[in-house]
Amino acid sequence: MVRKMLLSKLHRATVTECNMNYNASIKIDQELLKLSGMREYEQVEVWDINNGERFSTYIIPGEPGSRTIGIYGAAARKVQVGDIVIIANYGLMNEDELDKYQPCIILLDEHNNPLS
Numbered sequence: 001m002v003r004k005m006l007l008s009k010l011h012r013a014t015v016t017e018c019n020m021n022y023n024a025s026i027k028i029d030q031e032l033l034k035l036s037g038m039r040e041y042e043q044v045e046v047w048d049i050n051n052g053e054r055f056s057t058y059i060i061p062g063e064p065g066s067r068t069i070g071i072y073g074a075a076a077r078k079v080q081v082g083d084i085v086i087i088a089n090y091g092l093m094n095e096d097e098l099d100k101y102q103p104c105i106i107l108l109d110e111h112n113n114p115l116s
Contacts, residue, residue, distance in 0.1 A: 017069070
């Protein structure tokens with residue numbers, strides 16, 4: 001059996017940019033991508049804590065150290081700059097992998113700096 005499991009999560013990220021006039025995607029600081037294990041062009045789920053909106057999109061890398069979380073395209077209608085979001089990615093695993101599996105959870109402060 002194969003199960004779809006949470007791989008990593010950026011928890012309580014603050015949206016820093018929104019632009020409807022851009023191809024759909026989410027821009028994430030490259031340092032946060034490396035820390036979480038997320039990859040460019042990977043599909044992610046985004047959940048807005050402020051308004052309950054949920055959507056999926058793909059990642060484009062932001063400038064390292066910028067702490068950018070930018071929402072683009074149609075999804076920019078679902079969030080506002082300053083909203084708090086959760087960004088999660090998933091992967092498929094077989095039963096043998098699950099015993100030693102642990103997702104990477106990165107809790108962020110209000111400036112998108114990792115807390116741990």
